[in-house]
Amino acid sequence: MIPQSWYLILAAALFGIGMFGVLTRRNMIAILLGVELMLNAVNINLVSFWRYSDVLNMSGQVFSVIVFAVTAAEVSVGLALVISAYRRRNTVIANDLDMLKF
Amino acid sequence: MTAQQIIFLIVAAFVLGSGVMVVTARNLVHAALWLVSTLFGVAVIYALLNANFIAVVQVVVYIGAIAILFIFAVMLTRRDMRDSGPQMNSNWWLGALVAALVFVGLVFLLQGWSGFTGTAADLPSGFEPISLLGEALVSPEAYVLPFEVASVLLLAALVGAVYVAFNKK
Amino acid sequence: MSFWNDPLKVAADWLEGIFTGWGMDAVLAHVLVAFLGVLLLIIILMVVDIFLVWIERKVVARFQDRLGPNRVGPFGLIQPFADIIKLIIKEDTTPGNADKVVYNLAPILSMMSVLILWAVVPLAPVMLGTDLNVGVLFLVAAGAIGTLAIIMGGWGSNNKFAMIGGFRQVAVMVSFEIPMLTMLMIPVIFSGSMNMNAIIAAQNPIPFWVLSPLGALIFLIAAIAELGRAPFDLAEGESELVSGFNIEYSGMKFGMFYAGELLHAFTFGGFWAILFFGGYRFFGLEQVSPFLAILILVIKAMLGYWVIMWVKYTMMRIRIDQMLAFNWKFLTPLAFALLLVTALMNALLSPAPTWLYALGMFLANVVTGWIALEIARSATKQERDRIEGPTKTAEAHH
Numbered sequence: 001m002i003p004q005s006w007y008l009i010l011a012a013a014l015f016g017i018g019m020f021g022v023l024t025r026r027n028m029i030a031i032l033l034g035v036e037l038m039l040n041a042v043n044i045n046l047v048s049f050w051r052y053s054d055v056l057n058m059s060g061q062v063f064s065v066i067v068f069a070v071t072a073a074e075v076s077v078g079l080a081l082v083i084s085a086y087r088r089r090n091t092v093i094a095n096d097l098d099m100l101k102f
Numbered sequence: 103m104t105a106q107q108i109i110f111l112i113v114a115a116f117v118l119g120s121g122v123m124v125v126t127a128r129n130l131v132h133a134a135l136w137l138v139s140t141l142f143g144v145a146v147i148y149a150l151l152n153a154n155f156i157a158v159v160q161v162v163v164y165i166g167a168i169a170i171l172f173i174f175a176v177m178l179t180r181r182d183m184r185d186s187g188p189q190m191n192s193n194w195w196l197g198a199l200v201a202a203l204v205f206v207g208l209v210f211l212l213q214g215w216s217g218f219t220g221t222a223a224d225l226p227s228g229f230e231p232i233s234l235l236g237e238a239l240v241s242p243e244a245y246v247l248p249f250e251v252a253s254v255l256l257l258a259a260l261v262g263a264v265y266v267a268f269n270k271k
Numbered sequence: 272m273s274f275w276n277d278p279l280k281v282a283a284d285w286l287e288g289i290f291t292g293w294g295m296d297a298v299l300a301h302v303l304v305a306f307l308g309v310l311l312l313i314i315i316l317m318v319v320d321i322f323l324v325w326i327e328r329k330v331v332a333r334f335q336d337r338l339g340p341n342r343v344g345p346f347g348l349i350q351p352f353a354d355i356i357k358l359i360i361k362e363d364t365t366p367g368n369a370d371k372v373v374y375n376l377a378p379i380l381s382m383m384s385v386l387i388l389w390a391v392v393p394l395a396p397v398m399l400g401t402d403l404n405v406g407v408l409f410l411v412a413a414g415a416i417g418t419l420a421i422i423m424g425g426w427g428s429n430n431k432f433a434m435i436g437g438f439r440q441v442a443v444m445v446s447f448e449i450p451m452l453t454m455l456m457i458p459v460i461f462s463g464s465m466n467m468n469a470i471i472a473a474q475n476p477i478p479f480w481v482l483s484p485l486g487a488l489i490f491l492i493a494a495i496a497e498l499g500r501a502p503f504d505l506a507e508g509e510s511e512l513v514s515g516f517n518i519e520y521s522g523m524k525f526g527m528f529y530a531g532e533l534l535h536a537f538t539f540g541g542f543w544a545i546l547f548f549g550g551y552r553f554f555g556l557e558q559v560s561p562f563l564a565i566l567i568l569v570i571k572a573m574l575g576y577w578v579i580m581w582v583k584y585t586m587m588r589i590r591i592d593q594m595l596a597f598n599w600k601f602l603t604p605l606a607f608a609l610l611l612v613t614a615l616m617n618a619l620l621s622p623a624p625t626w627l628y629a630l631g632m633f634l635a636n637v638v639t640g641w642i643a644l645e646i647a648r649s650a651t652k653q654e655r656d657r658i659e660g661p662t663k664t665a666e667a668h669h
Contacts, residue, residue: 001221002110002150008212010114010147014121014140016205021125023197024190029130029175033137036168037121040144043156051151052222055229058238062245064156065235068163069252073259075168079175080267086179087269095191105298131426135373138419158408166415166448170441173422177434232404232465 007048015041026093028082032075039071110150117143128189130180134172138165152225155232275560277397283308312400313386316534323533324351326573327580334584361522369519370427377424378520378527384417385535392541393468395551395564406467407455410542411448414497417535418444421499421516424528428519436515439591440499446598447503450606451493457486457610458546460617471550476625478549482632483613485640487547489606494539495579496598498532502586503594540575544568548575600650605643612639 014037021034043064050060086092089099120143123136141164148157191197212218238244274281283304290300325340325348332339340347365374390400391409403409418441425437459465461482462473470479480487496503504515517528544550548571551557557564589597616635620628 001104002107003219003221005213005218006107006110006114007147007151008218009209010117012205012208012212013118014144015208016201017118017121017125019204020197020201023200024194025125026189026191027130029172029179030125030133030189033124033133033172036137036164037124037140040141040164043160044144044147047148047151047153047156051153052217052220055223055225055231056234058231058235058244061153061156061231061235062238062248064153065159065239066245066248066252068159069256072163072168073255075171076263077259077266079171080263082175083178083267092179131370131373135423154403154405155408158405158412161412162408162415166411166418167445170418170422170445173426174438174441177426177438230404 004048004052007044011041011044011048013041014038014044026095028085028092028094028097029079031094032078032082035074035078036071039067039074043067106150110147113143113146113150117147126189130176131173134169134176137172138169141165141169153231155235275562278561279308279398309400312389316386316389317530319537320530320534321351321355322348323537323576324354324530326576327533330577330580331584334581355526358523358526363522363524364519366429366519368429370429372427373423374427374519375524377420377427378524378531380416380420380423382527382531382534384413384420385531385538387416388413388535388538388542391467392538393471393545393550394568395561396468396557398561398565399468402466402468405465407459407465407470407546410455411452414444414448414451417497424520425516428516430519432513433516433518436518440516442591443496443499443503443594443598446595447493447496447602450489450598450602451497453603453606453610454486454490454493455546457483457613460610460613467545467550471545471552474549474552477629478547478552480547481629483547483609483636484633485605485609485636486613487543489602489609490546491543491575491578492602494543495582496594498536498539498579500532500536500579501583502589504588536579537572537576540577540579541568541572543575544571601643601647605639608643609636609639612636 018034018037018039018041021037022031023034025031025034046060046064046067048060050058050064053060082092085097089097091097117140120136120140124133124140127133127136141160145157145160145164148154148160239249240246286304286307287297287300290303291297295303328350329339329347340350343349343353365371388410391403391406393399421440421444422437425433425435425440428434458470458473458479461479462470464470464473517525520528545568550571551564551568553567557567612635613632616632620631623631
């Protein structure tokens with residue numbers, strides 16, 4: 001059997017990789033890709049907690065289903081914002097979108 | 103080491119390797135395709151955890167919809183096929199440090215928890231997680247309210263995304 | 272248990288006995304036998320695929336009042352082998368600035384997305400790859416991989432036509448996935464399970480096409496769109512896009528896309544039969560022998576495939592904006608309405624006797640379809656008046 005620690009460490013590592021992507025990438029779409037990795041890490045945790053505690057209590061799976069819905073919403077609005085910003089400012093580099101900074 | 107553990111290690115290495123490629127690939131379409139392979143690996147992890155429904159939904163929602171959306175967005179926001187300039191900002195080492203600290207901190211916090219090295223009990227015979235999940239999602243004693251709120255959120259996101267991306271001419 | 276009642280299990284036990292007799296570990300022998308089973312299924316599917324080329328060419332010839340292949344072998348049966356030899360000895364080109372890995376991976380993924388579908392197809396009550404409890408969703412998941420293969424092929428070719436073709440095809444596939452997924456829920460409502468075998472077992476007295484004829488029709492339309500066949504072949508519209516997303520592919524790489532499409536059509540014929548026409552069931556004949564059950568399923572799948580070909584070779588082509596408008600403004604709302612009506616009627620009629628339940632469901636479908644057609648008719652009439660109004664006045668000026 002696999003101890004739960006393996007899943008938790010995998011999730012933590014994936015979360016760290018995603019966070020690195022969010023913090024360092026310049027392209028806004030790449031930042032959203034990093035957010036995807038972080039959300040997946042959270043989902044691995046939720047499902048592993050379901051499996052390793054009482055399997056008759058479905059909370060872990062329900063939470064991960066809701067995370068799916070939230071991710072879909074986040075990606076669609078996020079990418080719509082990126083495309084809208086690209087139309088107006090002709091760039092997708094996060095640092096160049098500094099209209100509020102004078 | 104059992105067969106299950108070997109499979110887990112292979113899949114985990116695959117997931118983490120693809121994950122690193124997602125955040126380091128210069129070409130954004132490649133990054134999105136590496137994201138697909140990461141998500142596929144995560145689906146296998148769900149299957150290893152006996153969560154068949156979540157595994158298949160992962161493929162349907164993430165690969166079938168979200169990854170395709172990413173590839174579309176990459177293609178819609180590029181002036182040419184070449185990538186020029188650095189893909190990371192100047193203080194990338196600070197980001198790497200913070201990410202490493204988060205990982206170490208999480209593992210440090212978790213290893214103090216009593217259930218950290220716990221193993222899973224066998225599934226009860228004739229166990230149907232799908233019907234239980236369905237009942238949990240729509241029963242008033244369980245999660246019907248978050249479920250309905252999530253659907254309203256999706257509708258709001260649908261309308262919002264169309265409004266934001268719509269080209270007003 | 273004899274060979275004729277459960278051939279797969281008997282053969283697997285026999286092979287495992289041989290392997291363990293050689294001193295192999297029992298787990299390893301089990302994995303090896305499972306692997307051999309998968310290999311056997313894939314080989315059979317590829318052989319079927321070769322003959323599908325012949326069937327497709329013969330049927331299209333009959334629709335177009337021709338004879339079709341008839342020179343090589345009896346009835347031209349050897350023709351597909353000649354085609355394959357031609358494809359293999361053709362030059363295997365890769366465009367100069369193509370993204371090599373992505374470009375070469377696309378045809379493989381395209382074929383794979385079709386082959387993995389067969390993992391959940393119940394060929395007979397005892398013969399199926401895996402008894403997955405989410406078999407219906409697996410169908411959509413495999414479709415997602417097919418979508419990915421097309422966008423990879425379109426992008427990796429580094430060609431404008433390929434890219435536009437890929438974009439179009441993916442737009443159609445992603446859009447039509449919604450009515451398809453909704454219609455997949457209708458057999459799930461009737462049978463109370465997402466397991467393919469349970470869905471077939473639930474069609475015991477009445478197959479689901481009687482309970483939901485409209486659902487079967489919408490599923491077929493969405494399946495044809497998912498296949499990218501005419502009238503949904505916008506990705507490879509010859510007149511404007513040369514050949515669409517597969518324009519840069521030559522030799523066997525093109526062959527993989529082509530063979531994948533044919534096998535995909537046949538597979539969807541099979542799923543149509545399983546979900547709405549009782550799969551391997553035919554008046555109890557499937558109980559006689561699993562081999563008979565396979566034969567019944569193949570005949571039903573061929574009939575579904577024939578309907579798909581019939582549509583392909585007799586429909587005119589439709590523009591991409593009309594196609595997407597048809598999906599978003601007509602098919603998707605209709606699918607949602609039908610799902611609502613079916614769920615409501617199922618809850619209302621479940622205490623009723625079987626004949627009343629079937630009659631009520633059938634009538635509910637007919638009424639829903641009729642209302643939808645009336646709404647569509649009045650909407651198209653308004654649209655026609657709006658478009659034709661100015662042209663009439665323009666003609667009057669001349």
